[in-house]
Amino acid sequence: MDLSAINPVLLIASLMVAATPILLAGIGELVVERAGVLNLGVEGMMITGAICGFAIAVNTGSPALGFVAAAGGGALLSLLFALLTQYALANQVASGLALTLFGLGLSSLLGQGYVGIKPPPTDRLDIPVLTDLPVVGRILFGHDLMVYFGIALVALVWAFLKYTRAGLILRAVGESHDAAHALGYKVKRIRVMAIMFGGACAGLGGAYISLVRVPQWTEGMTAGAGWIALALVVFASWKPWRVLIGAYLFGGVTVLQLNLQAAGLAIPVEYLSMSPYLITILVLVIMSADKSRAPASLGRIFHASQ
């Protein structure tokens, strides 16, 4: 075993990259669930975002436009879910699963002409002095903008839910849509907006995989990241900062276990492979030992007449 082969600075830097897709998708889903809607279509929205972002970035040559398109594509797909569940009053679990299947199919259709093409590179942040600092420079200042955007988004969502009136209303809709409705809030409108926000975030997460982390288009390339994001929200007990911790933990252990394997650590590889899941769940379960619980109206269908 040669642990000295592992460079902690590079490890932390790549951990942040590995965590960003599930962080973005997770924080979006958190807002959706806090509004009382369970959207299991995260995987489908991510992969749709991945191809939308990829296609636009390739055609325009601008990764920034690609990310905008990814958010748009994810939001558009989630609108389908919103129509089904909020207006047609369809079952949310079934609609969400259908959305994932639909998204996977749609993305491979859209992606037909994009296999084997290279996307334009996404620029890394390069602040003169700061990025050149030893250790912290590479960890803190050497990433592309989406990494910082992900962290900023967590802070924004946290502040929004905790300190703003709109956030309070959103939580009210998630806890008791009947009471919120009685107070005159537009339950459906609020939920549709939350669903679209979740779709946009999932789309960004998907595009981060296809434009930065891999970077190329392959069918089915999200390979389950959406499901991990969903699980993350539950184990983070619907709290923004815990989603961040969970995502970084998951990304961190994923990268670490590959590093340990390459360094020849004498732990059976099977244990290393399952470790990201185990450790993330364990830590978040221990953290949620307080009285946190799911939004009371989560997954329930709302109709003004009932």
Place this chain on the structure above:
Amino acid sequence: MLKRTFLTTAAVALAMAATGGAALAQEKTKVGFVYVGPIGDGGWTHEHDVGRRAVEEEFGDKVETVYVENVPEGPDAERVMTQMALDGADLIFTTSFGYMDPTINVAKKFPDVKFEHATGYKTAENVGTYSARFYEGRAVQGLIAGEMTESNIIGYIGSYPIPEVIRGINSAYIHAKKVNPDVEFKIVWAFTWFDPAKEADAAKVLIEQGADVILQHTDSTAPQAAAEAAGNVYTFGQASDMAEFAPKPRISSIIDNWAPYYIEQVKAVMDGTWKSEQTWDGIGPGMVGIGEITDAVPAEVKEEALALKDRIASGEYHPFTGPLKKQDGSDWLAEGETADDGTLLGMNFFVEGIEGEIPQ
């Protein structure tokens, strides 16, 4: 379909439909393909689909092909195969190692349907197996990798610890070591055939730990993209040519060429001459191809690699030729002795010099 006709129409109509249907079925041979990844993976599944399209082109109207992508290795595979058999498939190709037991199980239920399982070792009356001697290509790859590495660290992304993958690692290592005695292999097991994000991570980790040549036994082109982003790292196309990454990082490739075999087997089913066989062909018969060695490789290395390829193709040289020892130092092959197919098919040990354990 016949059943429905029976329920809705008169007996006369049924008789007509039945003869009509039977005549149609005789005209067209239905061939099913079960894929482990998407056909757009740019690697393993892509090449099987190229084979499928070659079958369609060869036989035109006489054949109908169906395929299902992204079939997990396990009970789901059994369901997909059963459905194909029920839909009237005459021949089903199951194209991943993990479909072995499901194929055998389903084959028992449909004795009239022929099955062809890729890379496995279990056969039955109506189940044949086929695989390519990828390790022959790995030998050529190992030689080039050993010559090209500056850091003397070669990264290897393994999928699952099965004999096929272990053979590849051993063969590449033996031939890298021959041309570069200081070479070291760092092996990462991804435990997946296809997960671009994970494959990219694995490649990045290996590069961060000093590897400047990456060999992969996973199906996507993600490691190629990671190597390209890193700069001075060389890779090889896996299963498919992956020429879009040439001339660098991809400096050569192993190409699986299934088309001739698929055409031959479909023909045998049509003629009624199909029988269960274990086919294992290499560079010689053309089942394994070596993709163009690019100009990033010095001319003399290229020459050396092509010479090795020719010697393997002609049967003059076997990649597993003694003296060779196992990882634990015990003797395996004596001077001049070559490995028999039985040992190779069940290979579950590293050769001497490779560090790390095989996950059991």
